[in-house]
Amino acid sequence: xxxxxxxxxxxxxxxxxxxxxxxxxxxxxxxxxxxxxxxxxxxxxxxxxxxxxxxxxxxxxxxxxxxxxxxxxxxxxxxxxxxxxxxxxxxxxxxxxxxxxxxxxxxxxxxxxxxxxxxxxxxxxxxxxxxxxxxxxxxxxxxxxxxxxxxxxxxxxxxxxxxxxxxxxxxxxxxxxxxxxx
Amino acid sequence: xxxxxxxxxxxxxxxxxxxxxxxxxxxxxxxxxxxxxxxxxxxxxxxxxxxxxxxxxxxxxxxxxxxxxxxxxxxxxxxxxxxxxxxxxxxxxxxxxxxxxxxxxxxxxxxxxxxxxxxxxxxxxxxxxxxxxxxxxxxxxxxxxxxxxxxxxxxxxxxxxxxxxxxxxxxxxxxxxxxxxxxxxxxxxxxxxxxxxxxxxxxxxxxxxxxxxxxxxxxxxxxxxxxxxxxxxxxxxxxxxxxxxxxxxxxxxxxxxxxxxxxxxxxx
Numbered sequence: 282x283x284x285x286x287x288x289x290x291x292x293x294x295x296x297x298x299x300x301x302x303x304x305x306x307x308x309x310x311x312x313x314x315x316x317x318x319x320x321x322x323x324x325x326x327x328x329x330x331x332x333x334x335x336x337x338x339x340x341x342x343x344x345x346x347x348x349x350x351x352x353x354x355x356x357x358x359x360x361x362x363x364x365x366x367x368x369x370x371x372x373x374x375x376x377x378x379x380x381x382x383x384x385x386x387x388x389x390x391x392x393x394x395x396x397x398x399x400x401x402x403x404x405x406x407x408x409x410x411x412x413x414x415x416x417x418x419x420x421x422x423x424x425x426x427x428x429x430x431x432x433x434x435x436x437x438x439x440x441x442x443x444x445x446x447x448x449x450x451x452x453x454x455x456x457x458x459x460x461x462x463x
Numbered sequence: 464x465x466x467x468x469x470x471x472x473x474x475x476x477x478x479x480x481x482x483x484x485x486x487x488x489x490x491x492x493x494x495x496x497x498x499x500x501x502x503x504x505x506x507x508x509x510x511x512x513x514x515x516x517x518x519x520x521x522x523x524x525x526x527x528x529x530x531x532x533x534x535x536x537x538x539x540x541x542x543x544x545x546x547x548x549x550x551x552x553x554x555x556x557x558x559x560x561x562x563x564x565x566x567x568x569x570x571x572x573x574x575x576x577x578x579x580x581x582x583x584x585x586x587x588x589x590x591x592x593x594x595x596x597x598x599x600x601x602x603x604x605x606x607x608x609x610x611x612x613x614x615x616x617x618x619x620x621x622x623x624x625x626x627x628x629x630x631x632x633x634x635x636x637x638x639x640x641x642x643x644x645x646x647x648x649x650x651x652x653x654x655x656x657x658x659x660x661x662x663x664x665x666x667x668x669x670x671x672x673x674x675x676x677x678x679x680x681x682x683x684x685x686x687x688x689x690x691x692x693x694x695x696x697x698x699x700x701x702x703x704x705x706x707x708x709x710x711x712x713x714x715x716x717x718x719x720x721x722x723x724x725x726x727x728x729x730x731x
Contacts, residue, residue: 334519335664432599433599443471
């Protein structure tokens with residue numbers, strides 16, 4: 282299987298099917314990240330759409346040796362920040378993550394859905410800076426050094442946000458009755 | 464929370480991401496922690512539709528024409544084009560009515576003003592065309608850049624060598640101020656438009672729009688420095704230094720009002 286970077290290089294060289302493969306590989310995680318931060322599913326889809334369009338526009342900046350995933354997620358996070366600014370409001374407490382209202386959600390077991398509800402709610406209660414870091418680290422699977430690069434903060438600052446965010450989530454999940462909020 | 468081993472989720476997730484086996488302490492934490500026990504969430508929970516892929520491919524197919532080609536150029540080349548275009552706008556405008564006298568203004572001073580404006584314009588083009596895959600520009604850096612762009616022309620206007628005393632009531636003063644303001648506004652507006660064309664996000668980002676407008680003021684002052692021989696601080700302050708301020712305020716007012724995701728790149 283070709284790496285992300287090989288696919289991007291192939292796309293820059295004119296192989297359009299490589300773009301489709303990159304979409305199939307990364308759009309599920311991007312969609313998950315956006316859905317955890319935006320209330321409306323259509324806005325999440327729009328931002329994923331914009332992210333890939335911007336990836337296309339940026340293709341000639343891609344250089345050998347660069348990693349694609351930090352690129353893609355930095356674009357997504359920048360677009361998300363701009364979305365909130367344009368919407369004229371603070372980042373939202375998301376969302377109906379239970380999969381029963383969103384046709385984009387794949388099939389999952391009932392217990393998993395309940396756990397996801399609680400986790401989504403706990404994540405939604407975090408301050409934006411912590412939520413952004415944890416969304417990238419936990420949901421998107423991006424290592425902390427790359428998260429630091431994406432959010433434009435130092436590694437130590439990002440580690441502090443992650444530690445505090447995870448601790449707050451654990452506290453929230455340990456308190457009975459939190460799932461009622463979902 | 465009770466029963467969760469005293470270790471943070473960060474270590475557990477970093478270990479999983481790095482593909483290394485969990486230590487006993489990490490494994491104990493992972494088993495008892497409600498976050499880590501979910502493991503790394505699989506990516507298949509939110510499946511993007513084929514409709515979304517079609518919409519993106521449709522967007523990509525529409526990326527034709529001169530503007531699309533300019534935006535797709537490597538960033539270094541876009542920055543170079545932005546700088547060259549600014550010089551062409553400024554010098555071209557000034558050549559229409561070039562400065563006929565330096566009066567008491569030493570040539571060194573004119574050189575200094577042109578050099579400082581040139582450096583600031585380069586900085587504003589570089590920051591304004593910052594690609595989206597780069598980390599966001601910090602608020603302080605943005606504020607410092609825009610403030611410098613607005614204040615440097617004020618500083619030069621307030622301290623001309625051999626300054627003449629003047630008042631708004633002087634004959635021709637208001638007309639001269641208006642004339643110079645409009646003269647400077649032309650390359651300023653062209654600068655904003657050039658950066659908008661070269662910006663891959665078409666100035667949807669507030670920071671890029673702000674940098675472009677502030678940079679437009681610098682481009683206007685560059686042209687005015689090669690055009691206007693006045694050494695009256697009042698004229699320079701009201702006719703020259705205000706170009707950037709007015710451009711920033713105007714562009715801020717004219718840009719689309721807040722309201723959700725840009726429709727420029729939404730599905731058909």
